[in-house]
Amino acid sequence: MSDELPSLELLPETRRALLHRVAVGQAEGRTPSMLAAVLRGGQPVWTGARSMIDGHAPGTDVQFRIGSVTKPLTAVLVLRLRDEGLLDLADPLEQHLPGTAAGGATVRELLSHTAGLATEPPGPWWERTDGSLRPGLADLLEEQPFRHPAGERFHYSNAGFALLGALVERLRGQPWAEALRQEVLEPLGMTRTTPLPQAPHAGGFAVHPWADVMTAEPLTDTGRMAPAGQLWSTAADLGRLAAFLSCGTTFGNDKVLSAQTLAEMRRPAAAPDGDWTEGYGLGLQLRREHGRLLFGHTGSVPGFRAALWACEEEDVAAVVLANATSGAAPGRVAADLLRIVADREPRFPEPWRPAIEVDPELLALTGHWFWGPAPLTLVLMTKRGLTLREADGDCTHFRADPDGSWTAQDGYHAGEQLRVVHRADGSVSHLDLGGTVLTRQPYGPADAVPGGVSPTLWQEG
Template sequence: MLPETRRALLHRLAVGQARGRTPSMVGAVVRGGRTVWSGARSMIDGHAPDADVQYRIGSVSKTFAAVLVLRLRDEGLVDLADPLEQHLPGTAAGRASIRELLCHAAGLSSETPGPWWERTPGTLRPELSDLLEDQPFRHPAGERFHYSNPGYALLGALVERLRRQPWGEVLRQEVLEPLGMHRTTLLPQAPHAGGFAVHPWADVMLPEPLVDTGAMAPAGQLWSTAADLCRWAAFLTGGHAKVLSAETLAEMRRPAVAPDEEWASCYGLGLQSVRRGGRLLVGHSGSMPGFLAALWFSPADDVAAVTLANVTAGANPSTVAADLIGIVAEREPAFPPPWRPLPQIDPALLALTGPWYWGPTPLALKLGADRHLELVELTGSARTSRFRPEPDGTWTGLDGYYAGEPLRVVPATDGSVDHLDVGSFVLTRQPYGPAEAVPGGVAEAGWQAM
C-alpha cells in the first residue's frame, strides 16, 4: 500500500472506533490472496491490539459451518436436497432440506426457546431437542428467507453425526489446519479481547459474559483474529485443494433465495451478498454479546477486508470493512494480468472459433485456456456463457443462460463440423444453414429480397 493509502485506511478505522464508542477495533485488508495492511485503534493511548489478538466473530462462524456441509456434499455423503431427517433423525425440523437450512429458507424460528442462548451456557441446552420448540416452523419451507440460528446448530449436528466427531474437532482437522488458521478456536485463547457493552447515554462500560454456547457453536461460537480471517477471506475467494474447490465456493456465493425487492442484500449457501457503495460484496457479518465482526470481499476488485470490535452495539464493522475495500479499490486499483498467448494450440478447437448463428442471431465462439470456450452474442450480452470441457468431448455451461447446459460438436458425414448443439439450440456457420440441421427446416426459397 502507498503511504497515503495506509493513512486513509487507519483514519477510517480510527473514525470507526471513536464514533462506534468501542474499546478497540482491528482491521485488515487482503488483496491478491495475501494481507497487505492491518491496523488497530483502542481506548488506551499508545496501545492497540495487533492482528493476532482473538475476538469473538459471531455469525461469521456460519461460513465455517457451511464449508463443512459442502465438503460432505462434494464427497457424496449428502445431497443438498436431502431432508435433514434422512441423516439426522429425531429433530422437529426433519422435513427441512439441507439446502434450505444453509440459505435460511427452511422457515425455522430465528432463535432457540429461552433463555437467550448467546448469554447463557450451552449446558442449559444439552440435547438437540432443546434447540427447537415442538413446532419450530414460522414459515413454509422454501418460501422465503428467514434467518435461523438453530438451523445452523442443526447443520453442525449433521456434521458431527456423519463424521462421528465433535463439530469443533472436525473443523480443526478439515479446515483450520490445512489453511494454517491456528488462532481460530471454539474457546478464547490468550491474547484475546474482553467483550463489553457501552452505555447508550454515558461513556461507561459493562463486561459481557463469555459463555460456551454448546450445541449452538456453529451459529456463532468461534473466536478468531484479523490475521486468521485474512486467510479465511483468501480461501473464500480462491478455494484450496485440501478444503473446498473454487467452483463450490462460487456456488456458495450465488443467491439461493429470492433477494429483497431493492436487491440490497441476499443469502447464498452460508455466504451473504450485499451492495455497498456501488459494489457487490460477499462475506458475512457477526455479533455476540460484547463483540461485532465483519468479513467482506469484492470479487470485482479482488479486495477483502476484516473488521473486529469488542462492543455489543454502536459500532458498525460492516460499514468500516466496506469502506476499507473502497479505499483500496479506488486509490490503488489492481492491474489486470498481462495478456499472454495460449501455451499450446489445438487445431480442431481453433477451427471452432469465430462466428456462429442461432437462426439469424450472430454469435462468436472464443477459445480460452485449458480448452474452455466462451459463447458471446454479438448483438447483445443476454446469451453470453462460458463452457468447461468434459472428458467425453462435450462442454458444460458455467454461467449465463446456458449454465449447466451441454455444448456438443455435431459432425457431418465427411467428418467435418456440421453444427453445434447447445442445450437443443442449433448453431450453424451461416444464418439458418445448412437447412437439414435447423429444427423445423428452412423455407425452400431461401433468403429473399422483398
C-alpha cells in the same frame, strides 16, 4: 519497462485513508476498540487499530468473538462431506440426522437459509445463556419450527446452522469443534481460532445508547448452537480464511476444498430478483456495491461484532473486529476499506499471453454462430475458457466436462450443457445448448434448423 508484477505494498496516502476510516468507525461507533486488516493477493498488506486506551490498541493476534463469521467455516465442513460423497446437498436432513422437527429441509436449504426455519432456537437469548439449557437436538427447534415453506424465500436461521453442526458430528463421529480443528483450522494455519477464548483476547462490552458508559457482557459457551456463532478468532486468522475463500488452491489449500466448490459457495444459492444488492450463497453472504461483488460474512454476538469481506475481481479482502454489542458497524467499515484500496490502487491485470496448446477441433468451433437470425460469437480464452457472447454484450461462460460437453456457469442457460452435434460424415452440424440449436448461418438451408426454413429464404418486402 519491467514486466514484473507491481508491489503489494500500499501507498502512504492509501494507508492513511484506511487508518482514518477505522478511527472514524471506532469513534462514531463508540466501541472500546476496533481492529482491521487488509489483504491483497492473499497476503496481508495493512493492519490498523484504534482503542479507547492510548497506546493499548489490540494487535492482529488478539482474539475477538466473531459470531456468525463462524458460519462459513461450518459450511466448509458440510461441503467437504458432500465432496467426499457422504451426502448430497439435495438430501433431506432426515436422511442423515433423523428425529428433528426440520427433517424435510434439505442440506442446501439449510446452508443457504432457504429452509424456512425460525431464526432463533426456543428459550432465552441463546447467545447470553449457557448451552446446557439446550442439551439435545430437540431443544434447538420448536414443535412447529417453520416460518415459511421450505425453498420459497431467504429467512436467516441460526438454528439451521446448529443443525448443520449436528449433521457434521453425526457423519464424522466426533464433536463439531474437533472436526473443524482437524479438517479446516489446522490446514489453513488458523491456530488462534477456538471455541472458547484463549489469551490474549478482548473483553466484550455493551455501550449505553444515550450515555458514554459501558458494562461487560457475559462470556458464554453456547453448546449445540456453537456452529452458528461460537468461535473466537484473530485478524490474522480471519485473513487466512479470506485468502482461502478467495483463492484456496493458489495457496496450496485445495486439500480443504477445491476451487470449484469454493466458487460454488460464492454464487447465489437462490438467484435474487432484479438488480439485487444483497444475497446468500452456501454459508457466505453476498453484496454488490460500487460495481463490485463482495462475499464473506458479518457477525454479531453480545460484546462483539465482526466482518470479513473479499472481492475476487480486485483480489482484495478486509477484516474488521470490534468489541461492542452495538453501534460499531464492522460490515460497513470492511466494505469501505476494500473500496478505498480498489479505488485508489486498482488491480493490475495480468499480462496477456497466448495459449500454449489448443485443441484444433475446439479452435475450429470459435467464431460466429446464430440462434435463428440472432448473431452470437463463441470465443476461447486461456483464462475464461469457452464463452458465448451475445450481440447485446451478455456472456455465458462454460466449464469443460469429462464427456466432451460443456456446462454453462451463468446467465440464462446456467447449468445447461453445450454439445457439438456432428453429421454422418463427421463434420460439425450444429451446437445444442440445452435444446437451443445454434447454426453457422442465419437459417441456412443446409443447417439443422428445427421446423425447417422457407424455400424462398431471405427476400425483400
